[in-house]
Amino acid sequence: MSDAGAGSTPLGRGLITVSVMLATVMQTLDTTIxxxxxxxxxxxxxxTQDQIAWVLTSYIVVAAIMTPPTGVLAARLGRKRLFLxxxxxxxxxxxxxxxAASLSEIVLFRMLQGAFGAALVPLSQSILLDTYPREKHGGAMAIWGIGVMIGPILGPTLGGYLTEYYNWRWVFYINLPFGILALLGIFAFVPATPKDSSRRFDLFGFALLSLAIGALQMMLDRGESQDWFSSPEIVIEAVLAGLFLYMFIVQMYTARNPFIEPGLFRDRNFTVGLLLIFVVGIVLLATLALLPPFLQNLIGFPVLTTGYVLAPRGFGTMVAMMLVGRLIGRVDPRLMILLGIGLTALSLAEMSRFTIDVPVHLIVWTxxxxxxxxxxxxxxLTTTAFTTLEQRYRTEGTAMFSLMRNIGSSIGISIVFTLLSQNTQANHAGFAALMTPFRDAMLYPFTPRAWNWHTTEGVMALNGEVTRQAATIAFLGDFTLMMWVMLGAAPLLLLMRRPEITRKRSVAATTTAATD
Known part of the structure; x- marks a missing residue:
């Protein structure tokens, strides 16, 4: 396929874009809906609580495992056929x-969802990169990015609405119209690519990577309930994850036809991009995982209100991506990434000062x-990472990009909830040690009567307030941690090269202006 892409006319490109974006939104929406x-x-x-969590984790585990084979399957089957x-x-x-009528059924079907959905995001990205010429990759990735980012952000809002007014089953049924329209559009407008029957599938490498990802995900999912590394199970899972990952890397660099081409990682921009998208994955889904319990359990917002308060976050993303689509050819993308890191860190700094009386407008604004x-x-970031990557690596590269974002999300969610639990307990213990009937503060006239030390109800009420304040501080600690993680990623930009296409356009613009 030529670099100019399959869509030779604006109309053709638009129809291809709409078709693949329907599939992208459908898949990303299901990560949080x-x-x-x-x-x-x-x-x-x-x-039970642990059992129902498998509805989420089964999807994440299988999707993570099935993302890397996308490049090989696309070469063997043809990209359009695999997409369909x-x-x-x-x-x-x-x-x-x-x-589904039982827990075992819904977990099984969620695993099927993850297996089929894993290829949707990397395939849609590679199709758009090939559909648009290099000088328009920024605009194409802006459109694609809206689907990838808006899906997880709007998922809780749409899921809350469907659950409140209809039934939880509609959280899944909502995919039917999206799926039918996407199928028709892809079949009609997306061009077929030639199949590469000579592409060998490294089954051993795939097995090693799958075992490494599976062991890592099991460790993250069960770590909190098993008290992490004090449990032999978690230690074994950590050792297996490290061992299988090491074996996979050795296999990748020594096999004749490796599962993932080592040439991917020779591109400096792409490799640094993987590290940065890992950080984005941590902050994006960890924040979305923390805010609903903070707003519902501590502040007392209903489910629908929580969804409505979180929805404007998606508005900010859409506005930014529309601006970026216009600026990407004129401004050094590394400066835009730095601005994004700064704004994200600023919002997390504001969130780290939330109280249980935080006004709604401040939540919306942050x-x-x-x-x-x-x-x-x-x-x-996406444009910079893929502009310098060879075209033959695109499908494989987009799969790795999605995998790193998903692994970052899994690790981020696991870390923030572990710290939330541990810090809540530590804060509660510290506050409880100060709560004695002999403290002056407990004798003040304005002390709530409900906190009466001489009744069981009073002690329970006081303990509830202590727990609430302890949890609030733990949430703020998580927001602070993510702020520092975001700022810590900024120096990686020094390792990235400015894309040639941007530089050439800037030089051309300068020359034209001088001539005029």
Whole structure:
């Protein structure tokens, strides 16, 4: 396929873009849309908290494992055929999830969702990169980035609405119209690519990487409940994850036909881009995982209100990506990434000063700023990472890009919730040691009567308030940690080269201006 892409006319490119973006939004929406419906599923399936969590983790584990084979499967089957199979399978699996009658059924069907959905995001990205010429990659990635970023952000809002007014099953049924339209559009407008039957599938390498990802995900999922490395199970899973990853790297550099081409990592911009998208994954989903319990459990927002308060974050992302699409050929993308990192860190700094009486407008404003910042990171980062990458590595590269974002999200969520639990306990113990009936503060006239030391109800009320304050401080500690993680990623920009296409356009613009 030529670099100019398959869509030779603006109309053709637009139809291809709409078709692949329907599939992208459908898949990314499902990463968070089921979160708010979990309590309703738990009651319907008579499941425990640990059991119902598998509805989320089964999807994440299988999607992570099945993302890297996308490049090989696209070469063997043809990219268009693989895309059609993935969209059809994901849509059917969604319907099966909605119709599930037991916990084992819904976990099985969520695994099928993850298996088919894993290829959707990297395939859509590689198709758009090939559809548009290099000088328009920034605009194409802005459109693609909206789908990738808006899906997880709007997922809780849409999921809360569907669960509140309809049924949790509609969280999955909503995929049917998206899937049908995406199938029709891909079949009609997306051009076929030649199949490479000579491309060998490294089954041993795939098995090693799958075992490494599976062991890592199991360690992250069960670490908190098993008290982390004090549990032999977690130690074994950590050792297996490290061992299988090491064996995979050795296999990758020594095999004749490796599962992932080592040439991918010779491109400096792409390699640094993987590290930065890992950080973006941590902040994006970890923040979205922390805010709902903070708003619902501590502040007392209903599910729908929580969804509405989080929705403006997506508005900030869309505005940023539209601006980036216009600036990407004129401004050094590394400067835009730096601006995005700064805005995201600023929003997290503001969130680290939240109290249980925080006004709604401040929550909304910090969300808009954070969405704006993430929008300024995602598109320039994607463009910079792939502009210098050889075209033959694109499908494989987009799969690795998605994998690193997903692993970053998994690790980030695991770390922040572990720290949340540990710090809440530590803060509670510290506050409780200060709560004695002999303290002057407990004798003041304005001390609530409900905190009466001489009644069981009073002690319980006081303990509840102590727990609430301890949890609040723990949440703020998590927001502070993510702020420093974001700022710590900024020096990586020094390792990235400015894309040649941007530099050439800047020089051309300067020459034209001088001539005029």
């Amino acid at each position: 089921a979160n708010v419906a979990l309590p309703h599923m738990q009651g319907s399936m008579s499941a 199979i993935a969209v059809a399978g994901f849509t059917v699996a969604s319907m099966l999830c909605g119709a 969300g808009i700023i954070q969405g704006f910042g993430l929008g300024f990171i995602f598109v320039p």
